[in-house]
Amino acid sequence: MSTTAPTSTDSFWHSEAAIARRKKRHGADRRLQIFGITAITIAIGLLGILIVSLVSTGYQAFVQTEIALPVNVSSEEVSRDDPSKGDYRDLIRQALHAEFPDVGDSEFRQLEQMLTRNAQFIVRDRVVSNPSLVGQTTTFHIPMADPIDQLNKGVISAETPEDRRRVSNVQVELFDQMEQRGLVSTPFNWGLFFNADSRFPELAGLAGAIVGSFYALLVCFLISFPVGIAAAVYLEEFAPKNRLTDIIEVNINNLAAVPSVVFGLLGLAVFLNFFGLPRSAPLVGGMVLSLMTLPTMIIVTRASLKAVPPSIREGALGMGASKHQVITQHVLPLALPGILTGTILGLAQALGETAPLLLIGMNAFITSPPGGIMEPATALPTQIFIWADSPERGFVARTSAAILVLLGFLITMNMIAIFLRSRLERRW
Amino acid sequence: MSAVAVAANDKAFETVRTPDPEPRPIKIKASDVSVFYGEKQALFDVSIDIPERAVTAFIGPSGCGKSTFLRCFNRMNDTIDICRVTGEMLVSDANIYDPRLDVVELRARVGMVFQKPNPFPKSIWDNIAYGPKIHGLAKTKAEFDVIVEESLQKAGLWNEVKDRLHEPGTGLSGGQQQRLCIARAVAVSPEVILMDEPCSALDPIATAKVEELIDELRENYTIVIVTHSMQQAARVSQRTAFFHLGILVEEGPTNVLFTSPKEKRTQDYITGRFG
Ligand SMILES: Nc1ncnc2c1ncn2[C@@H]1O[C@H](COP(=O)(O)OP(=O)(O)O)[C@@H](O)[C@H]1O
Numbered sequence: 001m002s003t004t005a006p007t008s009t010d011s012f013w014h015s016e017a018a019i020a021r022r023k024k025r026h027g028a029d030r031r032l033q034i035f036g037i038t039a040i041t042i043a044i045g046l047l048g049i050l051i052v053s054l055v056s057t058g059y060q061a062f063v064q065t066e067i068a069l070p071v072n073v074s075s076e077e078v079s080r081d082d083p084s085k086g087d088y089r090d091l092i093r094q095a096l097h098a099e100f101p102d103v104g105d106s107e108f109r110q111l112e113q114m115l116t117r118n119a120q121f122i123v124r125d126r127v128v129s130n131p132s133l134v135g136q137t138t139t140f141h142i143p144m145a146d147p148i149d150q151l152n153k154g155v156i157s158a159e160t161p162e163d164r165r166r167v168s169n170v171q172v173e174l175f176d177q178m179e180q181r182g183l184v185s186t187p188f189n190w191g192l193f194f195n196a197d198s199r200f201p202e203l204a205g206l207a208g209a210i211v212g213s214f215y216a217l218l219v220c221f222l223i224s225f226p227v228g229i230a231a232a233v234y235l236e237e238f239a240p241k242n243r244l245t246d247i248i249e250v251n252i253n254n255l256a257a258v259p260s261v262v263f264g265l266l267g268l269a270v271f272l273n274f275f276g277l278p279r280s281a282p283l284v285g286g287m288v289l290s291l292m293t294l295p296t297m298i299i300v301t302r303a304s305l306k307a308v309p310p311s312i313r314e315g316a317l318g319m320g321a322s323k324h325q326v327i328t329q330h331v332l333p334l335a336l337p338g339i340l341t342g343t344i345l346g347l348a349q350a351l352g353e354t355a356p357l358l359l360i361g362m363n364a365f366i367t368s369p370p371g372g373i374m375e376p377a378t379a380l381p382t383q384i385f386i387w388a389d390s391p392e393r394g395f396v397a398r399t400s401a402a403i404l405v406l407l408g409f410l411i412t413m414n415m416i417a418i419f420l421r422s423r424l425e426r427r428w
Numbered sequence: 429m430s431a432v433a434v435a436a437n438d439k440a441f442e443t444v445r446t447p448d449p450e451p452r453p454i455k456i457k458a459s460d461v462s463v464f465y466g467e468k469q470a471l472f473d474v475s476i477d478i479p480e481r482a483v484t485a486f487i488g489p490s491g492c493g494k495s496t497f498l499r500c501f502n503r504m505n506d507t508i509d510i511c512r513v514t515g516e517m518l519v520s521d522a523n524i525y526d527p528r529l530d531v532v533e534l535r536a537r538v539g540m541v542f543q544k545p546n547p548f549p550k551s552i553w554d555n556i557a558y559g560p561k562i563h564g565l566a567k568t569k570a571e572f573d574v575i576v577e578e579s580l581q582k583a584g585l586w587n588e589v590k591d592r593l594h595e596p597g598t599g600l601s602g603g604q605q606q607r608l609c610i611a612r613a614v615a616v617s618p619e620v621i622l623m624d625e626p627c628s629a630l631d632p633i634a635t636a637k638v639e640e641l642i643d644e645l646r647e648n649y650t651i652v653i654v655t656h657s658m659q660q661a662a663r664v665s666q667r668t669a670f671f672h673l674g675i676l677v678e679e680g681p682t683n684v685l686f687t688s689p690k691e692k693r694t695q696d697y698i699t700g701r702f703g
């Protein structure tokens with residue numbers, strides 16, 4: 001520039017060449033900005049499409065069609081002392097007969113099928129938990145079978161010819177009748193969160209998967225958090241810098257890049273086949289997931305330890321603090337926000353991980369939430385996998401709903417991580 | 429660099445020494461101290477006596493090994509893996525490189541203040557109480573309170589911070605932070621305080637305060653200060669040592685060294701011909 005600059009700088013900056021250069025520079029700035037905005041728009045758009053498509057198929061699973069049915073739990077059928085025994089199926093039949101006296105014998109079966117097949121057990125469980133219901137007539141809210149639920153939600157249309165829908169004309173008529181009499185309601189589907197898996201979509205819920213995921217993450221955290229921190233502290237603060245530690249370092253980074261399905265195979269071979277741990281157990285799931293999060297944990301912790309300014313270490317050492325005091329009293333507390341953020345992100349990653357859990361059998365059909373880490377369970381992502389594979393119409397919406405629940409948990413965890421980071425972050 | 433190597437081979441670097449007119453008792457005695465960073469030698473056979481209850485200043489161009497030498501006095505060089513120290517270093521006649529010596533104890537007796545103020549990101553009170561706590565110098569809160577107040581008084585900071593002892597030390601101004609670090613060092617009642625360019629990050633007013641403080645502390649402590657400012661060395665120290673390329677070129681009473689240096693290199697440096 002100095003070679004081309006004429007003697008008068010003023011005329012230099014106002015020359016045509018200078019104006020052209022300035023225009024070009026501004027244009028380049030603007031283009032870069034436009035590229036950036038476009039990229040962000042595309043990213044947000046894709047995310048939007050994902051959420052919209054999930055919500056539009058999944059929202060229906062958040063409500064469930066129910067019928068209010070007065071059932072007379074007669075003391076002849078059910079004994080007050082042992083209410084678990086008794087012909088509840090017959091009680092339901094009697095209740096339906098009483099409510100719909102006009103329905104003839106030939107059509108009664110179709111009426112019965114409009115309720116969930118587990119109606120008798122729902123009534124039984126309520127009576128068992130509250131034996132004073134024996135001898136009384138109580139109105140039970142019973143979920144309706146999946147085809148009727150779909151009819152109510154408009155997925156199955158009454159206009160469709162009878163032979164092409166899973167609801168008979170009789171059932172359509174009966175449903176209209178029920179609606180007119182105000183027996184039908186569509187409340188929020190708490191069962192989605194509090195029921196375990198079921199073959200019947202109207203009863204299937206995520207409780208087993210949520211509890212299973214919770215246990216697996218707990219195990220994963222209990223293993224990877226202390227082990228990860230200890231390993232990182234050793235590598236960062238104690239390990240001599242030699243070939244061996246270089247190899248360890250490289251391999252930890254390699255481990256972080258290993259596809260998770262490989263860890264699943266390892267878990268299958270080592271934990272199940274060699275150590276004989278139970279299949280489908282959250283314990284094994286957590287152990288496999290911890291193999292996956294451990295390298296991430298070590299890397300994040302080391303980065304946080306590195307970020308603690310050396311002047312703090314020097315200050316403490318200069319005061320006569322010994323190595324363990326410097327680490328436990330100064331370095332770790334200062335690194336903790338970073339470590340916690342990394343931990344939450346690592347756990348969030350583990351929560352969404354499917355492949356290793358499939359390999360150790362956490363995709364079994366299990367109808368009750370696990371009572372502990374050794375009991376068979378599913379996890380949220382594997383539950384989605386199972387439901388996505390089920391043919392019933394009701395599972396389509398439930399799959400989307402389950403994905404939304406999973407995303408909800410992930411977003412919550414990420415928000416906590418971001419909150420922690422911005423809240424506890426220290427500037428020196 | 430090659431000049432240094434030649435000098436090392438020729439053993440042509442005798443230190444020029446001017447004794448004090450009335451000698452003081454000796455606190456630290458270094459004999460033939462050499463320091464190596466890996467293969468590279470940073471200090472060449474430095475021998476010096478540091479007098480008790482006086483300020484000794486190390487001056488010299490940057491990179492000449494002043495900090496390296498200072499960090500030998502409390503074995504802070506131990507924390508650098510590749511650093512190796514040879515020679516003998518006596519503090520109160522005890523060899524501090526004796527393998528049986530506990531560095532924790534040494535660092536309680538030989539405190540250090542660093543170039544950049546580095547208070548812990550804790551409260552002012554916690555900053556001062558930290559040393560006494562890890563060395564078991566106090567037990568009850570009342571005992572700690574006494575130490576905290578005394579140390580802050582000695583560092584001339586008490587009046588400025590007495591109402592906010594429980595606010596973070598990092599919230600103070602730079603000069604206050606550095607005086608907090610001095611108070612923190614004083615809190616464990618050391619015999620020696622090492623200061624590595626303690627004012628280089630401070631403005632002139634804060635610098636003046638710290639210099640004043642150093643002058644007061646001299647009554648009770650042996651102070652060794654590294655400084656790149658010759659005016660500062662002239663203002664605060666009683667003895668000055670001039671280093672050049674890892675060699676202790678000349679040492680003597682400060683007024684003698686600055687008014688009639690005996691070595692050509694010293695003269696060139698203090699007259700600003702290089703540095
Ligand atoms: N941690 C270290 N590792 C390697 N070399 C170092 C280290 N610290 C200092 N040195 C080297 O030792 C020499 C003296 O450095 P230093 O004592 O910091 O000088 P000064 O404090 O006088 O400016 C320099 O050449 C410097 O590069």
Ligand SMILES: [Mg+2]
Pocket residue numbers: 494495496624654
């Ligand atoms: Mg230095």
